[in-house]
Amino acid sequence: MANRRDFLQILSLGAGLTALSRATSARAGVLSSLPKSDRQLRVALMGLGSYATRVAEAMESCQRAKLVGIVTGTPAKAEAWKKKYNIPDKNIYNYQTVSQLKNNPDIDAVYIITPNSLHHQHVMQVAAAGKHVICEKPLADTAKQAQEMITACEKAGMKLYVGYRLHFEPHTREVIRMREAGELGTILFVDNTCGFKIGDPTQWRLKKALAGGGALMDVGIYAINGARYGTGEEPLWVTAQEIKTDPVKFAEVDETITFQMGFPGGAIATCSTTYNFNNLGRLYVVGEKGFAELDPAFGYGPIKGRTHKGPLNQPVITHQTAQMDGLAECILDNKPDPNMTGHEALRDMKVIDAIYESIRKGGQKIMIG
Template sequence: MNSRRDFLQKVSLGLGVTALSSLPATANTIPEPFVRPEKQLRVALMGLGGYAGIVAEAMQNCKMATLVGLVSGTPSKIDTWKQKYNIPEKNTYNYENVGDIKNNPDIDMVYITTPNSLHHKHVLQVAAAGKHVLCEKPVADNARQTREMIAACEKAGVKFYIGYRMHFEPHTRELIRMREAGELGKIMHVNNYMGFKSGDPNQWRLKKALAGGGAMMDVGVYALNGARYATGEEPIWVTAQESKTDPVKFKEVDETITFQLGFPSGVIANCGTTYAFNNCERLYVIGDKGFVELSPAFGYGPIKGRTHLGPMNQPVVKHQTLQMDGIADIILNNKPDPNVTGQEGLKDMIVVDAVYESIRKGGQKIFINKA
């Protein structure tokens, strides 16, 4: 597998379903006939790489979100995407003139899917242009940058969301529902991990200047975020260890990291992430009354799960379709947010910073400062 995209692009069957964010976390998804209402969230994609292509295809089945604009530094991509998705020339921009988007009333939000270390710069640009922002995870290189991004969006009066698609995925939401309803009892332990074998040694994800970090930044945030929604708590300490089997390929970024999160209730989550091997994707939460296991747990699908009651039967869906419709519903209809704002991204980045600090200090326990 040559990249995270290759690993994750075991895309689900993509059934059209209603936006999950319009439902409380305690509800299941019910498929509905496709109907596109007049009120739409008009979205421009910034960064036309592989993941943007997945999002664009998924948006063809959205009810409330529609692709209307493009931002790219590659003119040939703009030309190809304009034709494929019927995007007017006036809604296309490059990285130098993206500020001009402020004068375009036909675009409501920009979805940033550029390399990780560009997120900070691009979010500030879009916020200054007065457009709502959706940014892929990891939100930034560190918590300091994330706070600056949140402040910029607040100052501009625009919404700021992070691409936590799992918060809209039916199996994940059922796990959260069961935990909140007390069906698992007192949470006792969490074990989860996310990783894959990285291929091309020249890809941007292995260059610190573009990626910000390695496996931990790229896919370790799935394990981290999963531990947080599996427990419903925020970690108060972390210990972490790093290992490398290929110090040449992974000279600039981390290859494999294991980390442990301690929560106020006493629960410990054992987590891991890697760029070194495949078949590394699981979320297992154990309570004193039951359990939930998702495996695969974080990829594009199909997500599969079982509980102490038997196999889970949630619908197989295209995550990005639900995510985009869900965020559109939040903005257009003032619906509750299922923990996908910039603040959610900040909570993860605070812990990511602590993970790297623990590694620098030889695996020392780091107490998390949320200030």
């Protein structure tokens, strides 16, 4: 498999259903109704890689969000995107001119989709420029950085959201609803896995200076976040183990990590993440009264699932369309968000910090503050 984009797409068997998903999203999205306001959130994308392309294409179906600007260090990309999305010259920036966003009233928010270790710098710059921030996950390299980013946005009076697209996905939302309604009973056990066989050994995801970490930071965060919304609680402790079968390819970052978490209500989570093999993308929640399973759980769609009551037959949507319309409502209409703020990301970063600490200490139990 060539890259993470392919992994998330193939994992969910979504390649053949992308057109259907896009056509369905406007009709059967997770948003029950759109506000009467005609105002749109005007968004600039920062970092024009493969995922930014996916977001831009999805935003063509948005009702409340509109792509109006870009930030890129590649002139050829700037020219191509300018033509494809009718972006005016005044809304095109490079990484040296980000501060000039403050002089542009036609951009409301910037969606940061740059390599992980650049998120901290870019969020701080965008907040200082007086724009709302949407940032891809992981939010930062460490919880300390994440807190600094939250503080900067709050000080600037700007909102900070993180790209937890699954929080708008209907199957995921139904599992959360069932748990919150008590239909699963007291949660006892969670088993989450997310990983894939990474391709190109020269890509940025295998360079610690850009990625911050390996499989755990990239896709293991899905397992962490899933355990948190699967239980509705914050973990008290974690233990973790790392396995590295290719010390050359994975010289700088982690290859495979297994970890366990304990929750206040007594639930235990066992999780795995890897860059070394495919077919790993499942969420399984067991309660006293029943269970919920999503498999595939974390890809771009369609998500599939079942519970003790039978199959989950929720609408098929384009995740990024629902996310951008939903976050537009949060920013423009002050609608409560479905756990996608910087504070949500900070909680995941605290777990990631603890996992890496446990590995450094030979699998020791680490309490999460």
